Each structure stands twice: as structure tokens, then as C-alpha cells.
Amino acid sequence: MPACPAPVFAIVVGELSGDTLGAGLIRALRQHYPDARFIGIAGPQMLAEGAETLCPMERLSVMGLTEVVPRLPELFRLRRQLEQWFVAEGARLYIGIDSPDFTLSLARRLHRRGLRTVHYVSPSVWAWRQGRIQGIRRDVDHMLTLLPFEAAFYQQHQVPVTFVGHPLADTIPMQPPTAEARAELGLDSSRPVLAVLPGSRSGEVRQLLPDFLAAARQVRARRPGLQIVIPAATPEREQEILAELTRQRMEGVQCVAGKGRTVMAAADVVLMASGTATLEGLLLKKPMVIGYRLGALTYRIARRLVKIDHVGLPNLLTEQPLIPELIQDQLTPEAAAKAVLEWLDNPDRVAALTDAFDAVHQRLRRDASATAADAVVSVLAAEPRG
Structure with a gap:
């Protein structure tokens, strides 16, 4: 009997955080299918694992609701190209990783073409635009969630789901390597460190960095020995950060190329954009202040749709909100500086935060990449939905 050909997996990612998840998933799937191909849109980590990409991952990185409109023709064209490529190459299963507006719309088209579909990283359907659950139930054969409350939501809506935990919880040690990180960055271990993370997208840096830097200046005025470190997610972000430092x-x-996790590990407090990196801050047990700002029209639309009181993952995962969130007009240099200083001035509050974050870290340790790969294998082996 001839051997079955190695499967071709269609896989699409649009964010740096998703690239990390995709790389881990590819490694785990190769334990089952050593000769499998992975084709679609991939970031640098996935490319290092042998994935093939149609275009740079940054083509999918669009921030906000209204900001995407000028890009729609390009994104529709890209979606058609991917659909044609996947079908022509005989892909058997499609994995969309995060970036739900693009990846779920592609899942709908591919599901109609007979591909099995998996979505990795739940969209925030439990928080806003809950009507999307109908399309997910129709178009997604299996949902892979990083967080336990997300899996419960899908179970309630009869969507096949696996809570896989988070790969970062598997790789980040329970005890944060603060001393090692400070040594790597050449920081003085006797002086406090503020990490400033304005986000990985150009729009986030433009919206957040000016106020973040103004806040850091105010904190340093109160703490003259303060060391301020900013990691730049990409060379493009590094140029934007350096330009803003010059402008102010x-x-x-200290602006560091990459090394976001090392910078956070070294910090006493982190001032950061809302997003996936806040989970990394939680796993590193870091006091943080979350800030975010959208375009005015995007924010007005979002306010009508969002059905949760908090946006930061640390506040969603702990039993009570512990992290200050400064959203839209609440984000001012004065408010951010005050919140940072409250962490620096209250060691007992920091100790309580560490205990709460330890408990969350334990819950999220589930060997995520292997668990996700097992679920994908099961979907590939199952009969398609009728």
C-alpha cells in the first residue's frame, strides 16, 4: 500500500504574538507529521520552522475599526490569493491564528471549499460583537483558546473547543529572572527600573508613546535614579521610538531592539499598551499600568459594542481587578505617572499582586503547543461536518 502523502496545512498569522504561537504549533505538529508543509502567511519565527509565506506578515497588521477601510481592497485581494493557493496545493486543514477579522473570513470561504478549519486564539466574542458566534459555529470545526473563561463561553454555544493554556506560561519560569535580565541589559541593580512598552504597531506607538514618555519624565522627577527602558518590537518601531525621544x-x-520579555523581567513596574504583552507581564509577576487609546470614531463605536468592564488580560484573569487601566481620555501623563508611583511606593501591594499572578500562571500551564497540536490532529482525522 503506498504511503499517504504528508498533509499540507494552510496557516495564516498577522501579529508577532501569533507568530510565536504558530511556530510552537508547527514544531508540535511535526512530531505527528515530520514531512508536513505549512503554507500561508507567516512571521519570522514560523519561517524559521519551515513555513512558506505568500507575503510579509505585516500586511495584515491593521489597528482599529475605521483605520482598516482604506486597506480593504488590498486585504480582499490577498484573501482571494490565499484561497486559490491553498486549494491548488491541496491543503487539508486551515489554521487561522488570531487576527480574526481576516482569518475568520478566510475560514468561511475555505470551509465552503471543503477544508477543515481550526482557529487558534479566540476573538473577544465573549466581550463584544457576540453575534459573531453564529458564524464561528458554522465556519470553524474547532476553536483553540488560551484562556479558561473563553472555553466555557464556546461550550455554552455548542462550538467544539479545547482550552490549551498559553505557551508563554509553559516557557516563562514561575520565578521571574529579574537579576539576570538586569545584568543582560547592563542596568544598575540598586536603582528602580521602569519598562515602557508602547505596542508593536505603528498606530499604537503614535497614539501612546508621547504620553508614556511624558509620564516617565514625571516619575523620574520624583525618583531621580529611575532607569527607563523601551523595547522596540521591530526596526520600524525602533525608528519611531527614537524619533519621539528626540522630539521630546x-x-x-535606553531603547532596546527586541528583548521585550527581558525588559519586562528587569522592571520594577511596566507602563504598557493593552494587548497580549500584558499577559507576559502577568507571567513575569510585574506590577503594571495599562494604557490604550484608539481613534475617536473607532472608540465611540467600540464603546457601544464592548460588554466587559475591563480590557486588560490580567484583570480578566484574576478574581478582582488589580491593574490600573487608563483608556482613551483617562490616559494622561499625570494619571499614568501617579499609577506608576503607587506601585513603586507600596511593596505590600506588589506582594499581593505576585501571589495572585502566581495562581493564574499555574492555571495556564498546560503544554499549550502539544495540546493544540493534538486537537488539530483529531480534527484532521475526523469526518468533516455534514
């Missing part, structure tokens, strides 16, 4: 004539700030 702010000296004595």
Missing part, C-alpha cells in the same frame, strides 16, 4: 528631548532612556 528626553535623554537617559
Whole structure:
């Protein structure tokens, strides 16, 4: 009997955080299918695992609701190209990773073409635009969630789901390597460290960094020995950060290419954009202040749709909100500086936060990449839905 050909997996990712998940999933799937192909849109980590990409991952990185409109023709064209490529190459299963507006619309088209479909990282359907659950139930054969409350939501709506935990919880040690990180960055271990993370997208840096830097300046005025470190997610973000530092004539700030996790590990407090990186901050047991701002029209639309009181993952995962959130007009340099100083001035509050974050870290440790791969294998082996 001839051997079955190695499967071709269609896989699409649009964010750096998703690239990390995709790389881990590819490694785990190769334990089942050593000769499998992975084709679609991939980031640098997935490319290092042998994935083939149609275009740079950054083509999918669009921030906001209204900001995407000028890009729609390009995104529709890209979706058609991917659909044609996947069908022509005989892909058997499609995995969309995060970026739900694009990846779920592609899942709908591919599901109609007979591909099995898996979505990795739940969209925030439990928080806003809950009507999307109908399309997910129709178009997605299996949902892979990183967080336990997300899996419960899908179970309630009869969507096949696996809570896989988070790969970061598997790889980040329970005890954060603060001393090692400070040594790697050349920081003085006797002086406090503020990490500033304005996001990985250009729009986030433009919206957040000016106020973040102004806040850091105010904190340093109260704590003259403060060390300020900013990791740049990409070379493009590094140029934007350096330009803003020059514009504000702010000296004595260390801008680091990459190394976001190392910078957070070294910090006493993190001032950061809302997003996936806040979970990394939680796993590193770091006090943080979350800030975010959208375009005015996008924010007005979002306010009508969002059905939760908090946006930061640390506040959603702990039993009570512990992290200050400064959203839209609440985000001012004065408010951010005050929140950072409250962490620096209250060690007992920091100790309580560490205990709460330890408990969450334990819950999220589930060997996520292997668990996700097992679920994908099961979907590939199952009969398609009728």
C-alpha cells in the first residue's frame, strides 16, 4: 500500500504574538507529521520552522475599526490569493491564528471549499460583537483558546473547543529572572527600573508613546535614579521610538531592539499598551499600568459594542481587578505617572499582586503547543461536518 502523502496545512498569522504561537504549533505538529508543509502567511519565527509565506506578515497588521477601510481592497485581494493557493496545493486543514477579522473570513470561504478549519486564539466574542458566534459555529470545526473563561463561553454555544493554556506560561519560569535580565541589559541593580512598552504597531506607538514618555519624565522627577527602558518590537518601531525621544528631548532612556520579555523581567513596574504583552507581564509577576487609546470614531463605536468592564488580560484573569487601566481620555501623563508611583511606593501591594499572578500562571500551564497540536490532529482525522 503506498504511503499517504504528508498533509499540507494552510496557516495564516498577522501579529508577532501569533507568530510565536504558530511556530510552537508547527514544531508540535511535526512530531505527528515530520514531512508536513505549512503554507500561508507567516512571521519570522514560523519561517524559521519551515513555513512558506505568500507575503510579509505585516500586511495584515491593521489597528482599529475605521483605520482598516482604506486597506480593504488590498486585504480582499490577498484573501482571494490565499484561497486559490491553498486549494491548488491541496491543503487539508486551515489554521487561522488570531487576527480574526481576516482569518475568520478566510475560514468561511475555505470551509465552503471543503477544508477543515481550526482557529487558534479566540476573538473577544465573549466581550463584544457576540453575534459573531453564529458564524464561528458554522465556519470553524474547532476553536483553540488560551484562556479558561473563553472555553466555557464556546461550550455554552455548542462550538467544539479545547482550552490549551498559553505557551508563554509553559516557557516563562514561575520565578521571574529579574537579576539576570538586569545584568543582560547592563542596568544598575540598586536603582528602580521602569519598562515602557508602547505596542508593536505603528498606530499604537503614535497614539501612546508621547504620553508614556511624558509620564516617565514625571516619575523620574520624583525618583531621580529611575532607569527607563523601551523595547522596540521591530526596526520600524525602533525608528519611531527614537524619533519621539528626540522630539521630546528626553535623554537617559535606553531603547532596546527586541528583548521585550527581558525588559519586562528587569522592571520594577511596566507602563504598557493593552494587548497580549500584558499577559507576559502577568507571567513575569510585574506590577503594571495599562494604557490604550484608539481613534475617536473607532472608540465611540467600540464603546457601544464592548460588554466587559475591563480590557486588560490580567484583570480578566484574576478574581478582582488589580491593574490600573487608563483608556482613551483617562490616559494622561499625570494619571499614568501617579499609577506608576503607587506601585513603586507600596511593596505590600506588589506582594499581593505576585501571589495572585502566581495562581493564574499555574492555571495556564498546560503544554499549550502539544495540546493544540493534538486537537488539530483529531480534527484532521475526523469526518468533516455534514
